[in-house]
Amino acid sequence: MHSRWIRILKVLGAVFLALAVLDLFCAWYYNPTSYLRDPDRATDLIRQPEAFTSRATEGFASMRMDAQGYNNAAVPDEDIFVLMMGSSHTEALNVPQDQNASAQLQALLSEAGYPGAVYNIGISSHTFARNAANLPRALDKFQPTGYVVVETADVLMFTAAVHAARDDGMELLPETDSPLPAWLTNRPLAATLYRQWGNLTSEEEEQIDTSYIPPDILHRYQQALTELFLQMRTEADAAGVELIFYYHPHLALTGDGGAETMTQRQCLGAFSAACQEAGITFLDLSDIFLQAYEAGFTLPHGFVNTSPGTGHLNADGHAMIARALFKTIAEKEAAK
Template sequence: MSWKRIWKSVAGALAGLAILNAFCAVYHNPSPYQWAEHRATDTIRKPLSYDIQAKEGFCLVQVDENGYSNPPKAGDEEISVLMMGSSHTEGFNMLPGQIVSAVLERELRAAGRTGRVYNIGVSRHIFARNAANMPRALARFRPTDFVVIETSSVVMTSMMVWNAMHDVYPRLPATNIPLSFITHQPLFKRIYKQMLDLLFADADPEQEEGGTLMQLMTPENLELYEQALTEWFALLSEQARAAGVRLIIMYHPHLIPQMDGSFASDTIEPCLAAFRSACEKTGVIFLDLTEAFMRAAEDEHRLPHGFANTAMGIGHLNPTGHRIAAEELCRVILEEEAAVQ
């Protein structure tokens, strides 16, 4: 093969890579994770960057100055509700105005309430990790009324509870290590993500860590489970009270369509009962979205998870799920405030 042909071949390949890179910039170009020095969350997104994702749903989100998924700050209005959670709360499958925090803020303003709803949800932050970070998040953002922690699972392992209560969770890795120019290219990021997904196709940290508990679910163990949750939630409730806010745990199960046309949630009922009971005993407000999701599925034929480029009932919360979550949160917040007054 002559040098001329080799050069032509290399030039063609480089031109192809440039086109692919441009495509990835609008198809999947997540803002990189950085470690959050304040530890309100383990990681944040690169501040004032954009996040584009069209693999599941479609999003074009502007990351705010703190590295979270919020619209640009308007004035110095104080934060009334702080939302913590995983990729569901972060809403990186949604357009900015559709995310639960944005919808909730609109709903609360329509009801005559002032104050911002500030979203510090970040992908990979499961419930226990957020619970561990909560005191620092409250100190950092100083919400005035409520802190909400979202979870899609009510199954917690003893390791999760221990790590959260003693604040010894190993920190999540960040990907902003300045290796080279190449690692910041959309194409590289996409290929890296695809390779990780290929290698760890079914890894769901929340479900995986909870999986072992399922096999040990005996009445005795469930009693111990509820005791552990009660102790843990009492600590969380106390931490929230010390910061002058009330804690809301928002649980959103997946609804799975069934062959006969009905819908079943993926909730593990005994664990949900333990969760609910522990919340009641400790003054934590527990918002279970199962019924609201079920109503939407049966009456409106709308499911809270899934997108047009995936399948209904799987994956992340979709616009319907975010809307329902916001409406239910708004209802609970207004009811709580009415009860206090």
């Protein structure tokens, strides 16, 4: 009886030791840190302030979030010159902190002698529409002095989402994407296993064919975008800043060794036209990406531990965006 208990204890001890080793491994492999609600709602969510985060599931990077829960080396003491809003691409947890677009833009601007900081408030799942809805609160909270840059990886949105953004009627993102208790979501092993479980049991979403959009629907879409952009422009003007939207398409490799952008051309046209109508600078990175591919087979998305050209922006993609934004801002500043 006694020896049986000892054996059970031994087995339990071995399992606990294995779990501890795995937890340590996951602290490096996938350690997302949980979300909190942003009390000022500049973004729906923030990460745990000062939390360490790491991931090797897509790219290899680890970093500490700043005191406000965003991916920056620190909350700047000086004025914010450029406020970067965007999704997980802008949040950039897949690349080292000094290689994301915001940090690289900061370096370029500082080198050129521009005062003020670039501050990144990109958060995963914050689509263009969501950032548009949050814009007035973000302006209020961070009070940028120069520019607000809003990223989009997609120029095709549901018209209803555009209207919801305009009316600030978007449903808030849930604080945590896991029903596990909060203390468990901060355990790297539990978070990783939960992510694996979610992926394993998730069902593929039905794909809607968007290769062609009828003119009347496209017209309504462009109208909705224009209304939203005009409203955003008014908010930006009131805060004394200029808006820059940029679009970074994924590249698809072609059979002849070339590359093309995966873009819904009609929607890109509508998005671009709406920006023009609202007087907002729109930066389409398609040509820059294609030129970089032709010059040196550089792909802006994808990591060596996933597959080429897919997923999030890599360090090369961030560098291209930073350079394009710097050029745009420098031109605007020179024109002032």
